[in-house]
Amino acid sequence: MKEIRIMGIETSCDETAVAVVENGHRVLANLVSSQINIHRRFGGVVPEVASRKHIEVIASLVDEALKEAGMTGREIDAIAVTYTPGLIGALLVGVSFAKAYAYGLGKPLIGVDHLEAHIYANFLTEEPPVFPAVCLVVSGGHTSLLYMRDHRCFELLGRTRDDAAGEAFDKVARFLGLGYPGGPAVQKAAQSGKAGIYHLPRVYLERSDYEFSFSGLKTATINLWNKLKKNGEEAAVNDLAAEFQEALVDVLVEKTINAARHKEVKQILLAGGVAANARLRERITREADKMGTAVQIPPPALCTDNAAMVACAGYYQYLEGDFAGLDLNAFPQLGLAVQKTCG
Ligand code: KG4
Numbered sequence: 029m030k031e032i033r034i035m036g037i038e039t040s041c042d043e044t045a046v047a048v049v050e051n052g053h054r055v056l057a058n059l060v061s062s063q064i065n066i067h068r069r070f071g072g073v074v075p076e077v078a079s080r081k082h083i084e085v086i087a088s089l090v091d092e093a094l095k096e097a098g099m100t101g102r103e104i105d106a107i108a109v110t111y112t113p114g115l116i117g118a119l120l121v122g123v124s125f126a127k128a129y130a131y132g133l134g135k136p137l138i139g140v141d142h143l144e145a146h147i148y149a150n151f152l153t154e155e156p157p158v159f160p161a162v163c164l165v166v167s168g169g170h171t172s173l174l175y176m177r178d179h180r181c182f183e184l185l186g187r188t189r190d191d192a193a194g195e196a197f198d199k200v201a202r203f204l205g206l207g208y209p210g211g212p213a214v215q216k217a218a219q220s221g222k223a224g225i226y227h228l229p230r231v232y233l234e235r236s237d238y239e240f241s242f243s244g245l246k247t248a249t250i251n252l253w254n255k256l257k258k259n260g261e262e263a264a265v266n267d268l269a270a271e272f273q274e275a276l277v278d279v280l281v282e283k284t285i286n287a288a289r290h291k292e293v294k295q296i297l298l299a300g301g302v303a304a305n306a307r308l309r310e311r312i313t314r315e316a317d318k319m320g321t322a323v324q325i326p327p328p329a330l331c332t333d334n335a336a337m338v339a340c341a342g343y344y345q346y347l348e349g350d351f352a353g354l355d356l357n358a359f360p361q362l363g364l365a366v367q368k369t370c371g
Pocket residue numbers: 041166167168169170193194195197198209210211212215300301302303304305306331332333
């Protein structure tokens with residue numbers, strides 16, 4: 029059988045990433061050029077700066093990825109690129125580059141949904157997940173629970189009504205003075221703190237649906253922090269971080285487990301940057317074990333934005349012959365978060 033090699037290109041937010049993946053699971057190269065140090069001083073991603081930085085590094089990153097994979101562009105079978113959702117200017121850099129590159133090489137172009145790519149990070153392994161599955165996608169921009177009946181077949185069960193889980197981590201970290209990006213900073217603080225000393229709300233936990241809301245939790249955390257500061261109790265920051273993380277993880281885990289039970293799935297999948305969170309990984313694994321359902325979570329480096337996941341999702345599109353034309357455009361707000369892609 030001929031090996032299929034897909035190049036993945038990802039520029040939807042603040043990481044420029046290029047990867048080469050063989051047969052959907054063998055990662056031959058996976059390079060990420062992060063802009064974290066540039067955006068840190070602003071406390072968040074500045075879209076215009078992100079686009080400009082993507083332009084500066086993308087061509088050399090492609091060269092480097094090919095070198096690492098030990099091949100030339102001609103040996104690639106298709107170019108897969110994230111075209112939605114994300115920052116429009118940032119997406120356009122990847123999409124424009126991929127179109128020109130595919131055209132120049134005479135190779136097929138594949139437009140990939142960033143959220144689908146996050147889910148497909150779970151398939152970058154020799155033992156891929158089995159269907160049906162429930163997928164919890166938790167990133168900086170999205171929090172969605174999806175039912176996955178088969179490859180590329182998603183039904184949206186529920187999503188956040190306001191802030192995404194990662195957004196809540198980032199904003200709380202900023203107010204607590206823990207730094208940027210917020211998720212890893214809160215996790216680190218929480219590791220030296222104790223949940224339960226303070227009490228924060230488990231928003232929507234009483235509801236039996238799969239909707240989420242994190243804005244109230246974020247505000248409650250910030251209000252409590254302001255109160256503690258007034259009383260001179262800044263030392264409590266680690267305990268507050270631990271309680272915030274626990275409140276958020278409680279809701280994510282319980283809703284995901286309920287969905288898995290209700291849909292009688294064979295597998296639970298986690299995806300997106302927040303899936304790198306150690307406490308979430310530990311809790312979901314423990315709860316799923318109790319009910320005898322397998323859990324798959326990509327290694328932390330494949331949970332946060334990368335291009336190997338884009339190449340992997342692109343591989344399954346390649347097998348279906350789902351190619352894009354050179355009129356492929358970038359869309360800031362499409363994506364699995366708002367779509368139902370199979371009946
Ligand atoms: O998937 P991702 O890299 O980018 C988006 O598609 O949004 O997710 C980034 C988000 C950020 O909000 C970041 O704070 C969060 O993932 N994150 C974490 C951890 N690592 C990254 N959140 C909690 N714990 C972590 N260890």
